[in-house]
Amino acid sequence: MADELHVRYMGAHRVWAEHSADCGTCTTTLPGCPDGAPLWERFTRLQDAYLTHLRTRGTS
Numbered sequence: 001m002a003d004e005l006h007v008r009y010m011g012a013h014r015v016w017a018e019h020s021a022d023c024g025t026c027t028t029t030l031p032g033c034p035d036g037a038p039l040w041e042r043f044t045r046l047q048d049a050y051l052t053h054l055r056t057r058g059t060s
Contacts, residue, residue, distance in 0.1 A: 005053060009046040016043040 016039045017028070025032035031040035 005046070005050050009043075009050045012039070012043040012046045015039055 016036075019036055019039050020026040020028050023033055023036055026036040026040075031037040
């Protein structure tokens, strides 16, 4: 599961980075257009999930 989560997280980061680089409204840290908002949300949601996994993986 962790490997799959990491792959999805990195994929979402790549998609967001590509979008923000080409968008005149979005920045690398905040969405600024309607197309960027869902990309940013997906990236941040997967980032949170992955970091939570890393924090808790040794405690179960």
